[in-house]
Amino acid sequence: MAKKRTIAEYFDDADSDEDLDRISEALWSDSQGKIVDKDTFDLHFKDFVGDITPRQERFLKPAVFRKLKDKHPNISSRGLFKEAGGKDLSRDRKTTAKEVTTSEAEYKRKGAQRVDLQGYDTKGGKKVYNVVGRVKGKVVYGRKTTIVLRGKKVERIRDSKGRFISTKQRK
Amino acid sequence: MEFEILSNWYRRADVKFELIKQLYKREFALLVPSWIKDADIKKRSTRMLKVHNVGHLDFVLKALEFHEKKTPYNFYYSLAQYYDGIPNQDLNFTRRKENGINEDWKYRHETEMKGFDFLLDIDAGGHEDILFAYESAKLIKQFYDNNDCPYILRFSGKGFHFVIPYHYLPQFSLEGFQDKTQYMYYSMIAKRLYEKFSELIDLSIYDSRRVCKLSYSIANYEDNSYVAYPFGTNKEFEDFRLRDFEVSNFDKPIYRRGEHVFNMSMSPQKMLKKLEVEHG
Numbered sequence: 216m217a218k219k220r221t222i223a224e225y226f227d228d229a230d231s232d233e234d235l236d237r238i239s240e241a242l243w244s245d246s247q248g249k250i251v252d253k254d255t256f257d258l259h260f261k262d263f264v265g266d267i268t269p270r271q272e273r274f275l276k277p278a279v280f281r282k283l284k285d286k287h288p289n290i291s292s293r294g295l296f297k298e299a300g301g302k303d304l305s306r307d308r309k310t311t312a313k314e315v316t317t318s319e320a321e322y323k324r325k326g327a328q329r330v331d332l333q334g335y336d337t338k339g340g341k342k343v344y345n346v347v348g349r350v351k352g353k354v355v356y357g358r359k360t361t362i363v364l365r366g367k368k369v370e371r372i373r374d375s376k377g378r379f380i381s382t383k384q385r386k
Numbered sequence: 387m388e389f390e391i392l393s394n395w396y397r398r399a400d401v402k403f404e405l406i407k408q409l410y411k412r413e414f415a416l417l418v419p420s421w422i423k424d425a426d427i428k429k430r431s432t433r434m435l436k437v438h439n440v441g442h443l444d445f446v447l448k449a450l451e452f453h454e455k456k457t458p459y460n461f462y463y464s465l466a467q468y469y470d471g472i473p474n475q476d477l478n479f480t481r482r483k484e485n486g487i488n489e490d491w492k493y494r495h496e497t498e499m500k501g502f503d504f505l506l507d508i509d510a511g512g513h514e515d516i517l518f519a520y521e522s523a524k525l526i527k528q529f530y531d532n533n534d535c536p537y538i539l540r541f542s543g544k545g546f547h548f549v550i551p552y553h554y555l556p557q558f559s560l561e562g563f564q565d566k567t568q569y570m571y572y573s574m575i576a577k578r579l580y581e582k583f584s585e586l587i588d589l590s591i592y593d594s595r596r597v598c599k600l601s602y603s604i605a606n607y608e609d610n611s612y613v614a615y616p617f618g619t620n621k622e623f624e625d626f627r628l629r630d631f632e633v634s635n636f637d638k639p640i641y642r643r644g645e646h647v648f649n650m651s652m653s654p655q656k657m658l659k660k661l662e663v664e665h666g
Binding site for chain 2: 233236237238240241243244245247248263283286287347348349352353354355356384385386
């Protein structure tokens with residue numbers, strides 16, 4: 216069964232300075248330069264890296280942040296969002312914020328009410344999308360779910376948007 | 387796979403000449419596949435190799451004792467092309483570390499860079515899902531063709547690579563940590579294609595030191611080995627069958643084949659406009 220690759224797997228034993236340079240650079244590209252503080256870093260890192268091991272959480276993540284901060288001294292080491300009075304949105308599954316601010320001033324001016332967060336589920340456990348299929352002319356990753364059809368439990372594959380997907384391969 | 391097959395492959399003159407063509411003024415890297423967990427073998431991965439002719443290639447393989455140590459290297463080249471290639475290297479690794487050329491290059495390479503190709507990597511994850519990767523490649527190929535976008539298309543061993551040479555694309559800063567970089571731009575294009583066509587597109591590959599598998603090299607996997615091969619015609623792509631690319635079954639032409647650029651005389655502008663990324 217194919218598993219969606221994560222950057223954490225690529226850099227499982229990332230320890231050289233060069234590896235760290237490359238991860239932080241790729242993260243910076245992926246975020247389109249929107250990392251301004253520790254909070255936005257955490258969000259983009261989580262999004263970019265995927266599931267990481269505790270060791271990587273402890274060593275890789277701070278090392279990448281330090282690298283990024285070396286290159287961009289304006290990135291704040293503080294969690295500006297929380298300091299401005301917001302709660303830690305990464306722990307709130309209901310959050311559907313839509314905007315990223317680009318400076319500390321703007322962050323505080325807006326009262327830190329909205330930050331970019333895709334809303335990953337911390338209560339429901341990790342969702343593993345490891346089955347490849349297609350839906351509406353697009354190739355997607357899905358996961359196995361069980362639904363009840365006429366009183367019977369049936370296995371179906373859904374993608375991250377909850378759509379049923381077909382896993383039949385065709386040429 | 388028997389190492390002898392791998393070894394013989396890289397003794398072939400036609401293969402070596404095709405490899406060399408792609409390495410002009412680029413970095414060459416020999417990387418041990420990630421499925422090998424033996425630390426002793428893993429540490430044999432070597433980057434920053436300068437290879438501009440067949441003699442160079444033979445010399446590097448000899449210096450790294452490729453044929454003797456039987457290391458199942460995968461062959462890579464940098465997406466970056468440099469004005470004068472990478473610095474000349476010492477293949478004595480102790481001396482290499484001492485002389486600090488590579489350390490210096492780390493800070494200098496972006497200013498020496500002439501351009502950086504756009505790679506779209508469609509990765510099947512496992513060979514059992516290769517037809518989904520093929521389907522993704524078909525969707526993207528159709529999109530590129532409908533919009534007259536020039537590209538090179540290759541089978542990569544476990545998926546497909548679309549490469550658009552840098553001279554076709556808008557240019558931004560090649561320094562990785564600027565506010566608007568070439569890598570950010572490429573990441574944005576890849577994300578649009580990901581949203582539109584396939585989640586098998588790898589989005590984590592956009593940094594200035596990225597390397598890509600060489601066409602005509604062998605991609606080694608735990609279960610089998612495949613020839614990374616560029617498609618020369620639409621028909622060749624339509625007739626794709628995984629087993630034809632297994633090294634043991636491979637009988638496609640190589641001699642003086644090069645890489646075909648589909649829609650070579652066109653421009654990617656229409657495609658970029660469709661994705662709403664024409665200005666970055």
